[in-house]
Each structure stands twice: as structure tokens, then as C-alpha cells.
Amino acid sequence: MAKLQIQRRRMAVATAGFTLVELLVVIAIIGMLVGMLMPAVQAARESGRRTQCLNNLTQMGKGALNHLQLRKYFPSGGWGGDWVGDPTRGFDRSQPGGWCFNLLPFVDQEVLHDRAMYNAAGNRVAVDSTTLGAVAQVPVSLFYCPTRRSVNLYPLGTGASFKNCTISGDVAKTDYAANSGNFMDIGTDKDFLGLATSLADGDQKEQDPKNTVWNNPGSTYKGVCFLRSEVSDGGVSDGHSNTLLFAEKWLADSDFLSGQNRSDDRTLLAGFDCNLNRATTAVPILDDNSADGRGRFGSAHAAGLHVVFCDGSTRRVSYIIDQVVWQALGTRAGKEVADASRIPN
Secondary structure (H helix, E strand, O other), rough: OHHHHHHHHHHHHHHOOOOHHHHHHHHHHHHHHHHHHHHHHHHHHHHHHHHHHHHHHHHHHHHHHHHHHHHOOOOOOOOOOOOEHHHOOOOOOOOOOHHHHHHHOOOOOOOHHHHHHEOOOOOOOOHHHHHHHOOOOOOOHHHHHOOOOOOOOEEOOOOOOOOOOOOOOOOOOOOEEEEEOOOOOOOOOOOOOOOOHHHHHHHHHOOOOOOHHOOOHHHHOOOOOOOOOOOOOOOOOOOOHOEEEEEEEEEOOOOOOOOOEEEHHHOOOOOOOOOOEEOOOOOOOOOOOOOOOOEEEEEEOOOOEEEOOOEEEEOEEEOOOOOOHHHHHHOOOOOOOOOOHOOOO
């Protein structure tokens, strides 16, 4: 009788547990379920990042329209990549800083725009190269695409220097660029047409009748934001809903963090340069290492890039967009037929 009870207990213990084979099967099933779930989780995360990126451009578009309403022209492109914004020099063609700097007061960043004029105690101080440089080291989340990189400071390019400020260390960047037209000379945009070595010399260029591009840059650049631009509401005769304002910029995916790519070696507060300005010469492309897209728009999103038009409307644009249509979207007064509602997304 006792032996029978012992056998029954052993059978009960045996039937209550898992065999090794059963355990391995369960683990394999769980692994398969996790493997099936991860792409869905990643897709959901990317969807959220795309929404945030599009929202960034929506806010930029609203800010630009507020700038247009108050200043009577879209944000200016500034002087060149070797300058940064100076809050004492207004918003017109006398402002060395580019569109990002000029947009700051219109996207709830007025304190940052004016920061170089005040010390830590809030007292007014003279703007100098050090205070201007400090502003360039404040990242602004609005200008970062979350798919590409986090809101942080990133290195300047090797040998990068500025004519009106001193910067030591990493700086804030931008993943977005303004539309300069359907042409951009990448070979000269770093120091456009030999720009002057000082602010005073830059101002004096207006007195030189031979420097036609400096005095009339709109004859060279057909977009909305470029060298010393002051494009008015009426200047966009192709239609605000059919003219590109801002969009994501292309960047080599190996250079997101390095600062060594020519199209990402400056600060977001610099002036006219391929860091902050792009053209519709060629169709936009996905970030990669196989192409030199310094003058192109593009993004880290696989399906296409996000853009905002001069009327403030935003949308996604597919990389398969026709080049003729894309070029037409880059001109403010080219008289081309470019119906934005028919752009592939």
C-alpha cells in the first residue's frame, strides 16, 4: 500500500511540471511573438516621430507668416555661413544671421533671440563676439527631426570660424532648410562671392555698384529665403500654396553626429549657406552615404520628406516626385504650373 502511494505521488509530480522540450517550445513561441511585435512597435514610434517632425514645420510656417504680417516680408536668409545672428541689427538685409535666427521671436523663442543683449542678472550689456557665440550653443527642439537625431549640441566642422562671434565647443544645429530657389551654387555658398571680413565691410558692399548680387540677390535666387532676401507677400506670384518655404534637408547618415559634412558644419543661427538653405535643382533624396546632396532637400524618413508652403500648409512629399514639378515649387515667380495638391506623398 505504501509503495502504491509513493508511485502515485511521483506520477502527480511528473504530470504537474514541464518537460525540457515543452519549455523550449514555449520560449520559441514567445520569441516569435516578440519578433512579430517589434516591427509594429518600431512603426508606431516612427509614426510618432513623423508627426512631431511635421508639427515642427507647421510651427515654422506659422512663425514665418507672423513674420510676414509684422515685417512685410518672409524671414531673410542673412549674409553668409561665416556669420551668426545679431539681435541689434534688426530683421532686414542688414541682419547677418539667417532665417532660423530671424524666426526665433515668432516661435516663442524671443528670449533666446535677444539673449546676447543681456547678462545672467537680466541687465542690458553690449553685444560682443562672446555673447553672440553663447547663443549658438542653445539647442532648440523645433529645429530637430526626431527620426534623425536628438535635441542636443553637435560639433562644428573642422576649421569652422565666424566673423562676428567666438564659439568654443559644440553648437545647435537644424534638420530643416529654407527654399532658396531652383539653383544654388554650392561651390561659393560658404563665403558667398568673397563676403567681407567684417560687419562694416559687409555694409559697405551696398555702396559698390559692381556687386550686383549683394545688392540685388533676388535676380540670382528665385526662392523665398536667400542671401539678404526680403521677399514680400506679393513677391510670391506663383501662389503661396504652390511655393515651397521650408523643408527637411538631406544629410549623409554617417554624419548625423560628426559635424564634418559640408551641409551640417555650421550652427542653426548662421546666415545664408547650404547648412540652412537648399534648392530644388534636384529631387529630394533619403539620407544615405552614396550621394552628395549638399544642395538638396531630403530626410531620414523612408517614405518621403515633410515640407511647408508659403501659405503655412504642410504635407509629406514622396522622393519619386517629378523633377520638373519639384523645380517649379522652388520658384516664387516662375510662372510654372505646379499644383501642390497633385504632388505624390
